[in-house]
Amino acid sequence: MRYKLVIFDMDGTILNTLEDLKNCLNHALAENNYPSRSLDEVRRFVGNGIHKLIERGVPEKTTSESIEKVFADFNIYYKDHCMDLTKPYDGIIELIGELRSRGYLTAVVSNKLDFAVQELVEKFFNGLFDVSVGERQGIAKKPAPDSVYSVLEELHIDKKDSVYVGDSEVDVATAMNAGIDSIIVEWGFRDRDFLESKGARVFAKKPSDVLDILESE
Numbered sequence: 001m002r003y004k005l006v007i008f009d010m011d012g013t014i015l016n017t018l019e020d021l022k023n024c025l026n027h028a029l030a031e032n033n034y035p036s037r038s039l040d041e042v043r044r045f046v047g048n049g050i051h052k053l054i055e056r057g058v059p060e061k062t063t064s065e066s067i068e069k070v071f072a073d074f075n076i077y078y079k080d081h082c083m084d085l086t087k088p089y090d091g092i093i094e095l096i097g098e099l100r101s102r103g104y105l106t107a108v109v110s111n112k113l114d115f116a117v118q119e120l121v122e123k124f125f126n127g128l129f130d131v132s133v134g135e136r137q138g139i140a141k142k143p144a145p146d147s148v149y150s151v152l153e154e155l156h157i158d159k160k161d162s163v164y165v166g167d168s169e170v171d172v173a174t175a176m177n178a179g180i181d182s183i184i185v186e187w188g189f190r191d192r193d194f195l196e197s198k199g200a201r202v203f204a205k206k207p208s209d210v211l212d213i214l215e216s217e
Helices: 018-031 039-045 050-057 064-081 092-101 114-124 146-155 169-178 192-197 207-216
Strands: 005-008 105-113 131-135 162-166 181-185
Touching: 005 146, 018 039, 018 050, 018 064, 039 050, 050 064, 050 105, 064 114, 092 105, 092 207, 105 114, 105 146, 114 131, 131 146, 146 162, 146 169, 162 169, 169 181, 169 192, 181 207
Parallel strands: 005 105, 005 162, 105 131, 162 181
Antiparallel strands: none
């Protein structure tokens, strides 16, 4: 077994969260009399944390003060609605369970707000991750490697024994910045051609492919 630890991104990798993100964004935008955004627009906006989602979602030339108001409204609403339509991708729970049965450690590193990461892990993946890390004060968001390093330190795992599984250019860059290998999934929020242009080289078309890739190393 080449790797000891498999680190997963959350949105677009293990959970399909797009509808809830869209609905919560549009609620916050409506609270501030801004136009709503489509699912495809939100798909393009996600990946760099909630604040960046808000910055991209508001109209151009929106003031910093107004952006912070939308951000606050989003967070209030999202606490109660982050799991309305969210669900794991087909085959993901089985994949993680099989990885653990074969002796892999598993973790989540996400730019989603930490409270939401913990709630979603508890609801959908209870007992399936050794560590879960979301956006926290004092830890730089992905693509900075800090959150990955915090997981490696907590689990006492070397970089060479770790692999990152994600779906976006942020995940590609995160793995590169952390100095670890990556597997990029094709069922998430970005197209393969775009991801290849950002440096992705190893792809999984379906969750079971991740195990096949890991076991073939």
